[in-house]
Amino acid sequence: METDAWLSGSLPPGSSRSTAPAVLAELAAEAGVAFNGDAPWDIQVYDERLYRRILTQGSLGFGEAYMDGQWECLRLDELFARLMRIDADVRIGRWTRLRLLGEILRHGLFNLQSVRRAFQVGAHHYDIGNDVFQAMLDPSMSYSCAYWPNAATLAEAQRAKLDLICRKLELRAGEHLLEIGCGWGGLARHAAQHYSVRVTGITVSREQQAFARERCAGLPVSIELMDYRELSGSFDKAVSVGMFEHVGPKNYDDYFAAVRRALKDDGLFLLHTIGIYTTCKHTDAWIDRHIFPNGKLPSARELAAALEKHFLIEDWHNFGTDYDRTLMAWWENFDRAWPTLQARYDERFYRMWRYYLMCCAGFFRSRQGLLWQVVLSKRQRAEAYRSVR
Structure with missing residues (x-):
């Protein structure tokens, strides 16, 4: 039958x-x-x-x-x-x-990215062990798409990405930069060292907070463990790199409202996020269970609709094909370092991590996956914005 x-x-x-x-x-x-x-x-x-x-x-x-x-x-x-x-x-x-x-x-x-759930992804993924990420990533510990047009190595491509962000934000000495989802402090450190700005970074990962505080010691950088909904204060510029994927459509309005409240009227906000080629009502079940619980990728339509009542779109830059090369570089680093990691992590973890990096590389290579840097401003900003590449 x-x-x-x-x-x-x-x-x-x-x-x-x-x-x-x-x-x-x-x-x-x-x-x-x-x-x-x-x-x-x-x-x-x-x-x-x-x-x-x-x-x-x-x-x-x-x-x-x-x-x-x-x-x-x-x-x-x-x-x-x-x-x-x-x-x-x-x-x-x-x-x-x-x-x-x-x-x-x-x-x-259900609101899978509610305040109560906000710290789950930090504990599940970002806190698995800094040794894995130190082995896999470049020296800046950038866990997001690198920018490869004029780079030959992962380290060069990640430095180019960090500098591209700072130039797009038109950072000026003495400004106060808010970073939502600061990772291990790579961008905060770069901006403070090379653009002489003060940085407040927030994260939902205890391991990231401790690591970022240590590497930014002596710089005008503050790293706080908090959800974006707890934000207060006023900032000249704001940036979020690789964090929006954890916000979820039910919270887009609250997210952009929180950034809008925190940003000065003449400021700029740069959103760096993975996007998906078409609107989808769910996320990949394997990625959700084993890598990023409660995550959700935005489509261009969802993102534009959410932005409409909060910000003007000054620039929208897609370089998703660079993520394929970034992920393959991460895999080469991880695989090379595996003999030093396998005493702590088992073979099933190795296979899980290989599957994760390879399926993500295929996601971007197929053009299902996109990588967007969107520069945003309030209508109150009078100064004209000039796109940077």
Whole structure:
């Protein structure tokens, strides 16, 4: 019976003449991918239960099966790029429609980024261990897309990104810069050292706060553990790099209202965020469970609508293809450092981290993923803004 086959995970509804491997093989073939093929981006199946996990659990099952060693792929990055170019993740999600519906309802009915939940991502991801991030990132500890046009190394590309942000903000000596989501203090340190500004950074990660305070010691930099909804004070300029992905659509209005209150009338706000190519009502289930709980990527439509009542858009810069190269550089660093990390982290963590970096690289390579730097101002600002590249 077709229904029995579907309930057992053999095939999606409406495919009575197909088996699970055949259905998935047909979809993969559209992307130029094969199961147990010879290409470096082909999927090598070590456990036949993989097919059922994909059809019943979608991306969550695919990712967790990889963590469990049920399959392997030499070029995971290219596998994901190929699958995402044909929206295979979306199409499989339609097969696992009950789980997908549950995710849509969860995001629709609950505020997953409420004040009560705001610190969860810090504890789950950013606090896993500074040793992982020190091994993977460049010396500035920048955990966001680098800017590669004139750079040959990751360190050069991240310095170029930090300086690009400061120039876009038109930072002037003596100004007070607010950084929402300050990470390990790389931008705060750069701005204070090279642009002679005072910086107040906020984070929801205790590990980041301690690390950033130590590396910014002696500079006019303050690092506070707080949610953006607790902000007070007045600032000449404001910036947020790689934090907006944790805000969530239900809180966009509160977020931009908080920044607007904190920013002086003639100031500038730079928002650096990952974007997604189309509006989506849920987030990837594997990323949500294992990497960034409660995250949600904005589409251009969602972002523009949220900004409309708070800010003018002075500049919108997309360099999402640079994130592919950044993620591959992070992977090379992490993989090279693994012998020094494996005493603390197990093989399943290694496979999880590889899957995370490679699927994200494929996300940007496929152009599903975008990287935006948006410069914003209040209508009260009289000075004309000149775009910087």
